[in-house]
Amino acid sequence: MERQMLRYTLDKLEDMNHLMMCEKEVKTEYEIGAVLKYFRNKEPIIFNKVSNTSVKCAGGLYGDRDILYKLLDMNRENRLYKYMNAIANPQPYKLVNNGPVKENIIKRNIDLPRIIPIPKFNGRDSARFITAGVMVVKDPETNRYQTSIRRFQVNGGNNLCALIASPKLSKDFYELEKQNKPMEVAIVLGYDAYFLLASQVPSATYGVDKYEIDSALRGEPLELVKCESVDLLVPAYAEIVLEGRLIPGKRESEGPFGELMGYYGGVSHCPIIEIDTIMHRNNPIFQVAFPCREEHLANGLIREVELYNNLKNFVDVVDVNVTEGGGYRFNAFVSINKKQEGDGKSAILASLGFNRELKQVVVVDPDVNIYDVQDIEWAITTRTQAGNDLVTVEGGLGSSLEPSHGLKGKTDKIGIDATKPLNDMNGRFERAVIPGYEDIDISEYFPDIK
Numbered sequence: 421m422e423r424q425m426l427r428y429t430l431d432k433l434e435d436m437n438h439l440m441m442c443e444k445e446v447k448t449e450y451e452i453g454a455v456l457k458y459f460r461n462k463e464p465i466i467f468n469k470v471s472n473t474s475v476k477c478a479g480g481l482y483g484d485r486d487i488l489y490k491l492l493d494m495n496r497e498n499r500l501y502k503y504m505n506a507i508a509n510p511q512p513y514k515l516v517n518n519g520p521v522k523e524n525i526i527k528r529n530i531d532l533p534r535i536i537p538i539p540k541f542n543g544r545d546s547a548r549f550i551t552a553g554v555m556v557v558k559d560p561e562t563n564r565y566q567t568s569i570r571r572f573q574v575n576g577g578n579n580l581c582a583l584i585a586s587p588k589l590s591k592d593f594y595e596l597e598k599q600n601k602p603m604e605v606a607i608v609l610g611y612d613a614y615f616l617l618a619s620q621v622p623s624a625t626y627g628v629d630k631y632e633i634d635s636a637l638r639g640e641p642l643e644l645v646k647c648e649s650v651d652l653l654v655p656a657y658a659e660i661v662l663e664g665r666l667i668p669g670k671r672e673s674e675g676p677f678g679e680l681m682g683y684y685g686g687v688s689h690c691p692i693i694e695i696d697t698i699m700h701r702n703n704p705i706f707q708v709a710f711p712c713r714e715e716h717l718a719n720g721l722i723r724e725v726e727l728y729n730n731l732k733n734f735v736d737v738v739d740v741n742v743t744e745g746g747g748y749r750f751n752a753f754v755s756i757n758k759k760q761e762g763d764g765k766s767a768i769l770a771s772l773g774f775n776r777e778l779k780q781v782v783v784v785d786p787d788v789n790i791y792d793v794q795d796i797e798w799a800i801t802t803r804t805q806a807g808n809d810l811v812t813v814e815g816g817l818g819s820s821l822e823p824s825h826g827l828k829g830k831t832d833k834i835g836i837d838a839t840k841p842l843n844d845m846n847g848r849f850e851r852a853v854i855p856g857y858e859d860i861d862i863s864e865y866f867p868d869i870k
């Protein structure tokens with residue numbers, strides 16, 4: 421029975437009552453993106469009628485924390501440990517002879533925009549973009565599988581631009597390029613949450629095979645088939661796979677593109693991929709993601725693992741939230757069990773030092789809900805004095821993904837210690853509590869409210 425990738429996920433979402441069907445015909449230019457954005461990329465949607473194609477689109481799949489946890493068979497409490505466990509204990513994947521992804525194989529006259537309904541999202545985007553594609557390559561030295569989400573600008577025909585910001589992948593490609601050799605790639609569309617999560621583990625830090633991490637996360641071997649024209653394995657139950665080569669010595673201008681923080685990123689010169697083969701299931705569903713939003717939650721989860729581990733060296737950390745408002749990379753809320761007066765500041769130092777992108781952190785006690793911005797505001801208002809509780813660092817290394825950094829790429833960082841003093845001054849900082857509040861079932865009072 422089919423238990424992997426997008427179709428199984430859609431069944432699960434339907435069972436969970438979390439799948440919306442759009443029956444109105446939608447255009448790929450702006451309209452699909454507009455509907456996804458309306459729901460803040462948190463409601464899984466199938467677009468059953470897309471203009472000028474019989475291919476359906478699915479979007480908004482992995483942008484909501486609670487839905488993502490359910491799809492991953494995790495919860496808020498155990499998510500960090502399950503992720504760490506999979507990275508520490510990778511499991512073997514499985515090669516199978518055939519799979520639904522091979523139901524249709526196209527090798528000639530490849531015209532990507534004609535075959536796949538690829539959206540255009542924002543007004544000044546340079547082109548249509550594939551935003552939910554997971555790129556698969558093999559590490560040339562170790563043969564380990566590297567998977568990662570990259571955005572692909574559709575240049576027309578079988579030609580894509582790939583934005584590669586990964587030091588490891590760039591280095592591997594440059595090495596091949598020096599020998600005038602292409603790099604074989606596959607782009608997987610129509611996957612599940614395990615495949616997405618595994619793709620976000622940084623290769624440069626862990627050097628692991630991401631198919632093996634995927635197998636560990638899902639608790640069974642990831643089932644893979646051989647590609648047709650490149651020496652790579654891809655998920656047997658994927659919806660669509662594009663096979664091709666990163667071409668040595670060629671660059672094309674890429675961008676502008678509505679980026680992570682909702683600003684347009686600039687134009688750069690990126691390597692190109694020529695697609696030689698498309699494999700797809702019967703009645704394929706094309707997976708889309710509103711750029712730089714829904715899939716970034718998965719990217720935030722690996723950052724949470726790394727932030728949590730760094731904090732553990734300094735303080736008794738309870739939980740961390742690398743927040744949506746900060747693009748799942750620039751801001752964090754951290755809760756700690758404060759044991760000594762300096763713990764709040766130590767947690768700030770550990771957080772701002774954990775990676776170069778984190779810019780702002782708020783540290784709170786465990787009685788504050790780090791997933792509720794209003795609760796954070798409450799803690800800052802009632803437990804912080806600016807003269808004592810702020811830590812600022814001027815001129816750290818910044819990220820081009822947010823525009824406020826200085827011209828030389830430097831950015832200032834700030835930490836707010838919003839923990840209460842250890843000496844609670846006779847309950848001055850004790851939250852008022854209604855006994856039995858947690859046990860109230862509001863539907864007993866108002867039956868229409870679920």
Ligand SMILES: Cc1cc2nc3c(=O)[nH]c(=O)nc-3n(C[C@H](O)[C@H](O)[C@H](O)COP(=O)(O)O)c2cc1C
Pocket residue numbers: 551566567568569570571572583584585586587588589619620621622623624709711712713714715716717718719
């Ligand atoms: C929605 C989304 C879009 C992304 N787009 C890109 C991209 O266009 N280029 C890129 O280099 N990384 C992009 N990333 C980041 C990589 O997918 C991510 O860092 C991955 O873990 C890198 O793996 P690696 O260390 O094996 O290169 C994106 C991540 C997400 C979640």
